[in-house]
Amino acid sequence: MIKLIKSSFHREAETKRAVAEFVLSQDVLSMSEQCRAFETAFAEKQERTYAVFVANGSVANLLLIQALLNQGRLRRGGRVGFCALTWPTNVMPLIQLGLEPVAIDCELDTLNVSPEAFDAHIAGCQALFLTNVLGFCDDLPALRRMCDDRGVLLIEDNCEALGSRTNHTLLGNFGVASTFSFFVGHHLSTIEGGMVCTDDEELYEQLVISRAHGWDRNLPPATRERLRAEARVDDFQAKYTFYDLASNFRPTEINGFIGNQQIRYWDEIVGARVANFERFQRAMAGNADVLHYDLSHMDTVSNFAMPVVCRTPELARKYRSEFEAAGVEIRPVIAGDITRQPFYRKYVQDTAERPNARLVHTNGFYFGNNPEMNEEELTTLCDLLAG
Ligand SMILES: Cc1ncc(COP(=O)(O)O)c(C=O)c1O
Numbered sequence: 432m433i434k435l436i437k438s439s440f441h442r443e444a445e446t447k448r449a450v451a452e453f454v455l456s457q458d459v460l461s462m463s464e465q466c467r468a469f470e471t472a473f474a475e476k477q478e479r480t481y482a483v484f485v486a487n488g489s490v491a492n493l494l495l496i497q498a499l500l501n502q503g504r505l506r507r508g509g510r511v512g513f514c515a516l517t518w519p520t521n522v523m524p525l526i527q528l529g530l531e532p533v534a535i536d537c538e539l540d541t542l543n544v545s546p547e548a549f550d551a552h553i554a555g556c557q558a559l560f561l562t563n564v565l566g567f568c569d570d571l572p573a574l575r576r577m578c579d580d581r582g583v584l585l586i587e588d589n590c591e592a593l594g595s596r597t598n599h600t601l602l603g604n605f606g607v608a609s610t611f612s613f614f615v616g617h618h619l620s621t622i623e624g625g626m627v628c629t630d631d632e633e634l635y636e637q638l639v640i641s642r643a644h645g646w647d648r649n650l651p652p653a654t655r656e657r658l659r660a661e662a663r664v665d666d667f668q669a670k671y672t673f674y675d676l677a678s679n680f681r682p683t684e685i686n687g688f689i690g691n692q693q694i695r696y697w698d699e700i701v702g703a704r705v706a707n708f709e710r711f712q713r714a715m716a717g718n719a720d721v722l723h724y725d726l727s728h729m730d731t732v733s734n735f736a737m738p739v740v741c742r743t744p745e746l747a748r749k750y751r752s753e754f755e756a757a758g759v760e761i762r763p764v765i766a767g768d769i770t771r772q773p774f775y776r777k778y779v780q781d782t783a784e785r786p787n788a789r790l791v792h793t794n795g796f797y798f799g800n801n802p803e804m805n806e807e808e809l810t811t812l813c814d815l816l817a818g
Contacts, residue, residue, distance in 0.1 A: 433808050435736065435760045435799040436616035441696045446689065453688045462643075465687030470626075472694050478601055479609075479628040481635035483642060484687065488590040488612025489520035490680040491625035492560075495586060495608055496524040498627075498637040499558070501675045504584055505530065509557035512583075514544045515788035517562040518765050519774065521588045525560070526778050534770045536785035540725040542738060542764075543569040546577055553577065558584035563592035563602045564765065565797070566708070566734030567726060571605045572598050578606075586610075590625070591765075593618040594701030594733030607631055608638075613686075616799070617735050618700055619693050621686040637675070645677035646670075701733045703802035707809065708732045711800070714813035715739070720746045721818070736797040738764045739816070740790065747794040754815055759798050767792030 440446040454460070466484045474482035485491050499505040507529040513522050515534040525532045535552050538545045542564045549559060559578055561571075578585040589603035590612035596602065603609035608631070613624030627638050639649045647655045647669065664672045693700075709732075715721055722740040726732055741747040754761050768788035769775055798812065 433757075433759045433798065433804075433811065435762060437799070437801050437803045439615050439622065440620050440689065441693060441700050441802060446692050449692055450685065450689060454685060457684065460684045462681045462687070463684050465684045465691060466682055467687075469621075469687045469690035469694065472691060473611075473626055474628065476694060476697050477611075477626075477628050478604060480630040481628065481632070481638075483627045483635065483638040484682050484690070485625045485627065485642060485680040486682050486686075487614060487623045488588075488610060488617075488625040489523075490678075491590075491610035491612070491627050492520055492588060493524040493527065493678075494638060494641055494680050495610055495627050496528050496530070496560075497676060497678075498634060498641045499584070499586075499608075500528060501641060502634065502637050504634075505557055510555050512544070512549060512552050512556045512559040514562045514564060515768055515770055515785040516542055516564055516765065516791055517588070517769055518590065519769065519772065521560065521562050521590075522769060523774070530557075532779060534781065534783075534785060534788075536787045537564065537791065538569060539722055539740070539787050539790065541569040542567050542724070542791065544574070545569040546573040549574060549577065553581055553583060556583055558586060560586050560588060561606070562588040562590075563595065565736060565738050566592045566595045566602075566704075566732045567724065568592070568595065568597050568602055568729065570728060571600075571602070575605045590617065591734065591736075594697070594704070594731065596730040597728055599730060603628060608634060613690065613693075616801070618704065618733060619690070619697065621682070621689040621693065624682055624686045624690060640675050641677040642680045643677065644679060645673035645675050647672070647674060700802050701731075703804075704733045704735065704800050705731045707800045707802075707804060708734055708737065710809060710813060711737045711816055714816040718816065718818035720750070721816075734800055736762070737800045737812075738791070738795055738797045740764070740795040742794070744793055747796070750815075751796050754796070754798060757811055757815055759812065759815070761796045761798050764791050764795035764797050767795070 585606035
């Protein structure tokens with residue numbers, strides 16, 4: 432069986448041993464020094480100023496939207512563009528927090544929103560919440576320019592694209608902030624975990640407030656003192672003073688410890704996935720049954736699953752059954768056309784067609800791309816992709 436997820440962690444045995452020893456040796460297992468150290472290390476690797484560690488990628492998205500609402504940079508009822516091909520918890524926070532989601536079709540050669548597609552929807556949009564789908568992107572520099580010119584806030588859900596680069600820049604570094612998932616099977620696993628990255632100091636502080644109850648405990652001391660002075664609270668009341676809308680999105684020290692172990696393998700993990708992806712691309716290149724991607728604008732593609740989109744539903748049935756017969760675990764290409772999902776139909780009045788996302792929905796599937804794949808598995812997958 433070529434499983435979608437081969438292990439809980441990279442270098443699983445030694446990581447599990449280290450986690451066991453860590454747990455046995457620690458008094459404090461709630462968010463503390465390990466989480467802070469992971470944030471510092473992650474911000475450095477991601478080439479961002481600030482990183483806020485949270486319980487998973489879904490709440491990273493919820494927290495980011497809440498923080499932008501708290502700051503007044505998003506306003507309730509406002510329209511926010513997003514990619515119709517995405518994961519549910521990319522768009523659910525928009526609905527949950529009272530924004531109006533605007534689904535934008537993806538391109539078939541990048542599986543992402545292009546500047547041309549966004550241009551047709553940009554009027555009235557406060558923000559664009561892009562998903563960098565399965566490590567791919569469209570023309571991110573042009574999307575950023577469009578957003579800057581039109582006063583639209585660009586944010587990125589980078590939960591599927593850690594380590595991908597375009598224009599010599601890591602994906603996740605084009606918008607004002609970006610989110611990451613460290614769920615098992617993603618590029619870097621902390622079992623459950625997520626991150627929000629930004630270079631914007633005020634947004635960072637708002638994220639820290641909204642991550643934990645709305646209190647000031649994890650803020651830089653100067654900001655904490657300023658807030659306490661403005662609210663006229665003494666040191667005793669300050670312990671239970673709550674400054675803005677929040678929830679509890681904190682990770683644990685165990686997640687932080689695992690993050691610090693796994694981040695040492697970032698280059699190894701990303702490098703292996705990039706090499707696998709390039710092999711898969713070459714294997715598919717001569718196959719006329721499947722759509723081909725144009726990712727020549729990207730420096731590296733780092734994904735955790737490889738999408739295959741067939742030209743017809745009949746071919747999709749054929750390829751899905753061939754992959755399954757060869758023991759390859761497959762799934763739909765993330766949530767397909769999200770506007771066809773029951774939750775979306777329940778909450779959003781939207782009958783427009785997104786033909787490309789729909790095609791990916793009906794004719795697509797993906798299989799895992801992980802660093803532990805051996806030569807035999809890679810050969811099997813490449814033979815299947817060649818048709
Ligand atoms: C684009 C995208 N956003 C958000 C998430 C949610 O991340 P998590 O599973 O850590 O909650 C995922 C999960 O795979 C995802 O693919």
